[in-house]
Amino acid sequence: MRFILVCHFNSNSNSAETEVERPMFPSPTGHEYDAIDRLQAELPTIIDDETQQQVDDYRDACNDGKGAMVACFATAEFLSMFERKHQEAFDLFENTCFRPYKDKSSNGIEVDGTKAYPPACFNLAKMLMTGKGGVTVDRKRAYDVFDRGCRAGHGGACHIQAKMLLSPPGALGKDIPYDPFKAMDLYQDVCDLGDSVSCFTLATMLLRGDKINKQARNATPAEVRGEEPVMQRTNEDDRSANAAEDFEYIPRDPKRAEALLQSACRTGAHAPSCFNLAVMYENGDDGVPKDSEKAEEYKKKTEQAVHTLGGL
Template sequence: MKKLIVGIILLCSINLYADFAAGIYEYNEKNYEDAMVLWDEACNAGDIKSCHNLGLMLYSGKNVKQDYQKAMKSFSKSCKKGVDSSCYNIAIMYLRGYGVKQDYKLGIDFYDKACNAGNSESCYNLGNIYKDGQVVTQNFQKSKEYFIKSCTTDNMSACYELGNMYVKGQKEYIQAKEMFQKACDGGLNYGCYNLGVLYLEGNGVKQNKIKAKQLFKKACDGRISTACKNYKELK
C-alpha cells in the first residue's frame, strides 16, 4: 500500500511539472491562451509556479484579457505556499486597489511577508513607506531596518537610501561611506556622487579632492548633472 501511495504522488508530481513545462513552451511559442490553460490546470492541481505565472499573465493583461480578481486568486495560492514574488504582487494590488478594495494595511502586511521570505524589493519599498510616512506613521527606525535587510541582499538603491539616513540622522559618516561605496560599486551613480561629496568635504574619510573628482566623473558619466558641475569646478 505504501508503494502505491508513493507511486501516485510521484506520478502527480510528474504531471504537474509536465503541465508547467508545457505552459512555458506554449508561452515562448506565443500561444498565450494555451499557456494559460495549462498553468490554470497545474495551479488547480497544486503547482505553485504555475499559479504565479498564471497570476502574472492575468495581472499584466499582456496578450490575454486582464483580470485582476483572477490574478489575485492565483497569487494568493502561490503566496500561501511561500512564493515571495507572489506576495509582493499582492501587496501592490492592495496598495493600488487593483481588483480589490484599496487597503494600505494589507498591502504593507504582504510586503512584510514577502520581505521576510527574502524579497529584496519588498524590503526596499517598506523602507520608503516608513521613511515617507504617507500611509503609515513615519518611523525612521523601521525604515532603517528594512533598508538594511534590502541592502544586505544587494539592492543598491536600499544601500544608497541607508547611506542618506546615516548622513542626515546622527551624522554617521563612516557608515554612510560604506553604504555609498557599496552602491557606487554596484552601479548606482547617485552612490558615486554622494561618496564624492564625502571625499570633497572630508566627512568619514580623509579629505581627497582627487578622489572626489574621480567619483564625480563616474557619476557624471552616469548622467548625474550635479556631478558634472562639481567635476568641472574641481581643479
Template sequence: MKKTFLLLGLLVSVASADSGNGAVFDSAVVYRNLGELYYNGEETKQDYSKAAQLWQKACDLGDAIGCNKLGVLYHYGQGVRQDYSKAAQLYQKACNGGDVGGCRNLGILYYNGNGVRQDYYKAAQLWQKACDSGDADGCNNLGVLYENGQGVRQDYSKAAQLYQKASEGGSVNGYLGLGTLYYNGQGVRQDYYKAAQLWQKACDGGNAEGCRNLGVLYTNGNGVRQDYYKAAQIFQKACEGGSKYSCEFYKKVLTKINSQENLDY
C-alpha cells in the same frame, strides 16, 4: 510564438494545479508567473485585477515573492483599492518568507509613515536586512538614512560605502547619491570630476535628477569643461524626465546661448 506557448503552458499548469492531479510543478510559482504576464500585458491584455487574483493565490500558497507583488498592487492601487495597511501586511509576510523586495518595500512604508507609524529606525533595520541580502535599492535607501541621519547616527563615510555598494549592484540612485557626496566632499574627498562621472551614469540610467546635476556642472564648468550647449541638451533630457527645475534651467541656458550668438554675430 514562444511567448504564446509560455502563456498556454502556464494556463495548462494552473488547470492541472486546480485539478489536484499531483503535478510535479510548484503551483504557487505558476500563479505568480501567470500574474506577471497579466501585469505586464505580455501575450494577453494587461489586467491588474487579474494579476492581483493570481498573486493572491500564490501568496496564499506561501510564495513570498507573490506576496510582495500583491503588496505592490495594494501600495499603489493597481487592480485593487489602495490600502497601505494591507500592503504593509503583505510586505511583512514576504519579508518573513525570505523575499528581500518585501523587506525593502516595507521599509519604504515605515519611512513615509504609510499604513504604519513612521519609524526611521525600523526602516533602517529593514533596509539593512535587504542590503545584506544583496538588494541594491535597499543599500541605496539605507545610504540615504546615513547621509541624513534618519534612524541612525549621521555618517557620510558609511553613506558613501552604501551608495558604492548600491551602484555596483545596479542601482541608478546609488550613482546619484554617491555623486552628491563627491560634489559636496562629504565622507569622501571633494571631486567634481568624479561627481560628473557618477551623475553621467545616473543620467544614462534614466535618473532625471542625475541629469539635472550633470547639467549644472556643464553650466558652471565644475569637473568638466564649461559647455552651455551640452548643458542645454542635458537639462532638456532632465526636463523630459520629470525634473521641473531642469525645465527652467534649460530656458536660462538657452538665453545664455542666444546672447552669446548675438554677440558673436
C-alpha cells in the same frame, strides 16, 4: 557641490506645523489604471503558438489554485497583464502568498507556520495599496503582506515596507507604524543583497541628520553639519528641520554612509551614489577626510554611470 538627498516618501503639504494639520495620503480608487486597461484592450494581443501553449500549461498546472505555486503565480501575471482580469489575478496572488504548511510546491517559504511564494506576496500587497482592478484598498493589510513577503526573502517587499515605515506618522493611516530604525535595518538587509537604491536611501538618511527637513531633496555638506544656515532658495520649500514635527531624526554617520555609497556605486553603477561620494571626498566629512584623488575618481564614475544609464 551639493549632496543629493532624495526622500523616499511624499507628502501633500510642506512641513506640518502640528500633528493635527498633517494630511493623510489620498486613497487610490483603483480607477487610476482604467485608462491603461482601455489602451491595452485596443491593442492587438499577439501571442505565438509556443507562448500560448506555455500559458495553457501553466493554467493546467495551477489547477484552479491547487497546483504548483510558480504555475499559479505565472497564470496570475498573465491574467493581469494580458487579459486584464485583475480580480482573478488578485485571487491567485493571494492563494500563492498564503498556502498551508503542508503544501509541497517548490519555492514555497515558511512564514508564520504557512507557505508563501515571495513574488506573489509582493504583487498582492501592491494591489492592496493601489486598488488596481477594483480591489479594495487596504493599506494595513498591504503593509502586513509586504512584511510577509520581506520575511520570505523578497527584497522589493522589504524596500517598500521600509518606505511605509518612513511615511509621516498617520499619513498612511493610524495602523501603519512609523519606525525609521526598523526601516534602516530593512534597507541594510536589501543593500547587502546588492540593491543600490536601498544602499543610497540608507546613506541619505545617515547624511541628512537633524538640521535638514526630511522632505528636502538636497543639501550642502555645510548645511547638514550645521556649519552654515539652511538656505531657502527661490521656488523651494523651507529645507530646515521643523521642531514641531514628531519625526525621529537619525544621527549622522558619514563613515557608514561612505561604505553604503561605495557599495551602491560599485555594484550598481548608481550615479547619485557616485556623485555623493565625489562631494564627500571633495569637502570631507566627520570621519571622512578630504581626498582630491578619490573625489576625481568618483566624478569620473558619476560621468560614466550617467553616460551608461542616461542620467542621475
